[in-house]
Amino acid sequence: MKPAQFEQHEPETVEEAVSLLESLDDRAILAGGQSMVPMLRFRLAVPETVIDINRIESLDYLEEDDEWLRIGALARHADVEESELIAEKYGSFADTAPLVADPQIRNRGTVAGAIAQADPKGDWGSVLLAHEGEVVAQGPDGERVIPADDFFLLPYDTTLDENELLTELRVPVPADREGSAYHKLKRKVGDYAMAGSAARLVLDEDGRIERAGIGLTAVDITNVRATDAEAHLEGERPGSELFKRAGELAAEQSNPESDEHGDADYKERMVNVLTQRALADAAERAGLVKRRVSQ
Numbered sequence: 330m331k332p333a334q335f336e337q338h339e340p341e342t343v344e345e346a347v348s349l350l351e352s353l354d355d356r357a358i359l360a361g362g363q364s365m366v367p368m369l370r371f372r373l374a375v376p377e378t379v380i381d382i383n384r385i386e387s388l389d390y391l392e393e394d395d396e397w398l399r400i401g402a403l404a405r406h407a408d409v410e411e412s413e414l415i416a417e418k419y420g421s422f423a424d425t426a427p428l429v430a431d432p433q434i435r436n437r438g439t440v441a442g443a444i445a446q447a448d449p450k451g452d453w454g455s456v457l458l459a460h461e462g463e464v465v466a467q468g469p470d471g472e473r474v475i476p477a478d479d480f481f482l483l484p485y486d487t488t489l490d491e492n493e494l495l496t497e498l499r500v501p502v503p504a505d506r507e508g509s510a511y512h513k514l515k516r517k518v519g520d521y522a523m524a525g526s527a528a529r530l531v532l533d534e535d536g537r538i539e540r541a542g543i544g545l546t547a548v549d550i551t552n553v554r555a556t557d558a559e560a561h562l563e564g565e566r567p568g569s570e571l572f573k574r575a576g577e578l579a580a581e582q583s584n585p586e587s588d589e590h591g592d593a594d595y596k597e598r599m600v601n602v603l604t605q606r607a608l609a610d611a612a613e614r615a616g617l618v619k620r621r622v623s624q
């Protein structure tokens with residue numbers, strides 16, 4: 330099917346894009362187009378106007394400053410996959426990027442577009458949640474910073490205002506004894522997750538877990554945090570028994586649905602295993618020796 334007719338605007342600055350969002354009634358933002366173009370073609374989206382943001386060069390960055398890893402709205406999945414900075418310091422991002430869709434989609438699709446799309450099966454939302462990241466949005470009244478915890482509402486629905494452009498995703502620069510990881514189960518290359526778990530651990534000088542973040546994929550109506558497991562971990566020494574209980578708690582807190590890929594019980598068991606594995610890798614990357622993960 331071909332898309333219905335629409336007008337196309339190609340702003341070159343964030344201000345221009347925001348003023349188009351404000352002045353036009355029925356419009357949609359186009360970034361990498363990997364979700365938007367199919368929606369247009371199948372007429373699941375029939376906007377009068379498409380605002381293509383690909384000419385806004387100021388949004389094309391992936392960089393770190395003293396405080397944050399900053400991912401501009403035009404950074405592609407492939408930019409994360411190929412980044413030396415990511416490979417060196419951001420384990421969960423390095424794990425996730427090559428697992429998203431297929432190379433074609435990763436070359437065009439943006440990380441910010443995937444977050445704005447808010448598909449509960451998307452991988453990046455879990456990573457952003459585990460890292461206690463933030464979404465930066467620009468609207469007619471200026472910039473707004475939305476904690477990842479407050480961003481996802483429902484499948485494909487977020488707290489981004491319709492006049493706002495998502496400009497940046499950011500996560501805190503890792504502490505000295507911090508590690509993170511992402512594990513995903515999918516049926517074959519290119520598939521969305523059946524389940525996924527992102528883990529981030531920050532250890533104190535004594536080797537105890539000061540801060541734990543766990544984000545889950547495809548097992549609830551949005552990407553969600555496994556808060557019971559996080560609470561169980563904090564203040565404790567990392568180890569396989571601790572991670573086993575955290576995996577169980579993450580599974581208990583998840584809410585998967587049975588579908589053609591597996592029943593809910595199976596997915597809960599997968600949340601348990603994937604969470605244990607992500608925690609073990611995160612602990613290793615935080616500077617600890619990896620322990621065996623119980624199945």
Ligand SMILES: Cc1cc2nc3c(=O)[nH]c(=O)nc-3n(C[C@H](O)[C@H](O)[C@H](O)COP(=O)(O)OP(=O)(O)OC[C@H]3O[C@@H](n4cnc5c(N)ncnc54)[C@H](O)[C@@H]3O)c2cc1C
Nearest residue numbers: 358360361362363364365430438439442443445451452495
């Ligand atoms: C076959 C297939 C397999 C996939 N597999 C995976 C997978 O395994 N894991 C995964 O995480 N994802 C997967 N995806 C989703 C993929 O990550 C997204 O399609 C893509 O990254 C969305 O980014 P985009 O830049 O293409 O956004 P677009 O398609 O251009 O836009 C997506 C949505 O976000 C909005 N949007 C985009 N950018 C902004 C912005 N800056 N501000 C406000 N709104 C914005 C658009 O208006 C639209 O509603 C898959 C997609 C396909 C088609």
